[in-house]
Amino acid sequence: MTTHPVAPSLVATLPGHYYTDPELFRLEQERVFEALWFCAVRSADLDKPGAFRTVQVGRESVLITRSRTGELRAFLNVCRHRGAQLCTEESGEVRRNLQCPYHAWTYDLDGKLVAAPNLTKMPDVDRAQYGLITVALREWLGYAWVCLADEPPSFEETVIGAAVERLGDTAAIDRYRTEGLALGKRITYDVRSNWKLIVENFMECYHCATIHPELTDVLPEFADGYAAQYYVGHGAEFGDDVKGFTVDGSEGFGRLPEVAEDQDRRYYAMTVKPTVFVNLVPDHVILHRMFPLAQDRTIVECDWLYAPEVVESGADLSKSVELFHRVNAQDFDACERTQPAMSSRAYRSGGVLVPTEHHIGIFHEWLLKQLGGEHV
Template sequence: MSVTTGQPATTRHGNSYFTSLPREWYTSPEIFRKEIDKIFHRQWIYVGHVSQAKNTGDYFVARAATESIIVTRAKNGGLRAHFNVCRHRGSQLCDELSSGNTKRFVCPYHNWTYDLDGKLAGAPATRDGVDFNYSEFGLQDAYVDTFHGSIYVWLGREQPACTLREQLTGGGQFPIDDARIEIAEPERLKLAHEVRYEIKANWKLMIENNIECYHCISGHPSLMVSCDATNYFYERDEEGGLKIKGDGSYGLRPDMKTFSMDGELVSKKQLGALEPGDSIVWVDNLMWNGTCFFTDHSQRGIVNPLTVDTCELWMQWFVHENAVEGVDYEVGPLTQVFKEVAAEDHAFVERNARGVKSSRYVPGPNNALRETDMEAALTMYLNMMET
C-alpha cells in the first residue's frame, strides 16, 4: 500500500482483505488542504432546510466544511447563499450559526451594507462610482439549489460539475429514489432541534464510524432497542450487524412504530404517507451523510471537517410543519436515541483518533461482511482525490 503524501493508496490487499488508510491520511495538514479543494469544493453540500428561510429576509448562517455561509430568502422569492465575509477587510458579517430576518446585512466592523442579493448598497464616507464602483464589491456567492426541501451549496468557484439532482440520484453507492422520498413529503417538515458536537478526530474517522456497524451491538445499546440487527447486512451475513437495508429502509424491529427508546411515536403528526414501522434512508452519496425518515419524524447527521484533527458532528431532527412542541411532540423523547448514540460515537472516534496518531499504527484487515461499506466509501474518496 502506498503511503506517499499526495499519492492516493488502494485499500485492497489482493483478493484477501481491505484496510483503512495509512496514518498520514488522517494526520497530514497537506492532505487535509487537498481534501477541502478536491472533495468539499467539488460537490453539493447540505446546509439546511427550506423551512429555515421561508419568508423574504429570513436567513440562517450555516457551516459548510470549513466555510461559513449565509443562506437567505431574497426579494424575488429565491434562495441566495453568500460567503459570510465582508468585501472590505474580511470581517464576518453575521455571527456564526445565527439566524433571523433582515432587510440588509450590515458589517459590524465598518458598517458596509449589503442587500439580500449580496449587492453592496452602501459604505460610509465613500461615493459609488467616484471612490470605487459598488457593483464590483458585492458578496461572494455560492451556488445554491434544493432537493425535496433540503438546501445544498457548491463552494467551488467553477460552475458545478453536475446538478444537485444528478449528484443525489445519478448513481453512487446509495442513489436516492425520488418516488420513494416523495412518500414522506420532506418539503413539509420543520426543524425541531439540532445539536453540534466538536470531535477531536479527523473527519474521515467519523465518516468511517458512521457507515459501519461492526461496533453497534456492543457499543450502542440504545440503538439496538429500536433497530433489528439482523436486518442490516447483505444476505450473505444474516446473523447480525447494522446496515441500511437493500430496499432503502432502516431496519426497525417488527414491534417498533418509530425510531425511539420504546418504539412508540414521538410526534403525533404523520409524515406524508409513511405508516408506523415504515422508514426511508437518504444518503448524500459523495459525503456519506444520511437522513432517515420515519412515520412521525426525520433525523439527519452531517460531518463537517474543521481542521486536520477536528470535525463537527451536526445532528438535526425534523417533524411535520404543523406539529407543535409541547402538544404534538417533546424534544427529549424525539432526540434521545441519537443523542445517546452520538455520545457513544464521540468517545469511540476520539479514542480511535488518538490511536491512529501513534507511530506504530498500521491498518489491519477490515471485516469483509460487517465493514463492507467502508471499502466502497474509501474507494470513492480516493477516486475524488485523484481527479
C-alpha cells in the same frame, strides 16, 4: 478441476495519517468540501427576509441570507472593499442591508453594493461589479446546499443520486416530504474525531451489537452486523413487539401521510457524501450535517424532524429523540476512541475491513479519486 479464487475477507483501510495530517485535511477542504455540494443550513432556520447564517465551508466563510423576495442567497462572507469579514455572527437578522463594520460599504440582501461613504463622488464605480461574490445554492429536503466550485457538479447526480443509489429511486425519500417537516429537536455534538471516521462508522453496523443495545432492541437484524446501507432499497425492520422508533420501543407518532405501506415499520439510512446522513423512519426523519473544522475535530448538527402538527401539539418527543441521541453519543464515543490511535505506529499502514464493512472501501476509493491521486 478449476478452482475459483475466493475474495479475501479482509480489505485494507486508509493508513492512519489520512486522519491526522493537517496537510491532507487542507487538501480535503479544497477537493472535497469546496468542490462538492455542501449541506449548509436548514432553510426554515432563515425564517424571514434579512435573516442570515454564516457557515464554514472548507476554508471559506459562506453567508446565507433570505432576500426581500423570500429566496435564499449565498455569498462569500468577504467585503469587496478591503476584505473584512462582513458578518462575524453565526446567525442574526438585518433589516434591509448588510453593512461592513470596517468602512461601512453596504450591500442589499441580493448582494448588490448599494451604498458606501463617498460613493456618489466616484461615478466610475460600477456597483454591480462590486457586489458580494455569489455562491451556488440549491434547496433539497428543506436544507440549503451550497457549492463553492466555479462549475458545480450535477446536484442531481451527486446529491439526489445518493438517494437513488441507496433506496432505488427518489420517490422512496420524497414520500417523507422532509421539506415540509418541522424541527422537533436539534442537538449539536462537538466530536474530537476526523470526519471520515464518522462517515465510516455510520456506514457500517458491525459495531451495532456491541455499542447500540437500544437500537438493536428496536431493529433486531442490526445485531447481525449487516448495515442498513448494505443492500439497495432495504430498510431494517422493527422487531415484532416494537411499537415505534423510540428508546424503549414504545409508541411513536402517526406514520407520515405519504410513506408507503412497505416502508412502514422500517428504518432506512443513507449517506450523502461528503457530510450528510439521512435517517428515515415512519414518523420522523433524522438528518445529520457535519462541519469538519480540523483533521481531529468535527461539529455534527443533528435535527429530528416531525410532522408540523406533532411539533405544534407540544407532544412529548423525548422517547423518540432519546433513541438516536444515544446512538449518536455511542457512535461519537467510538470515533473519539479511534482518533488518537490513528497516529499510533500500530496504525501506520492502516487497519482492515471485514466483509460487512467492504462498502467502506468504496468510500475510500471515492475519496482518493476526489483528492486526484495527489496525497501525502
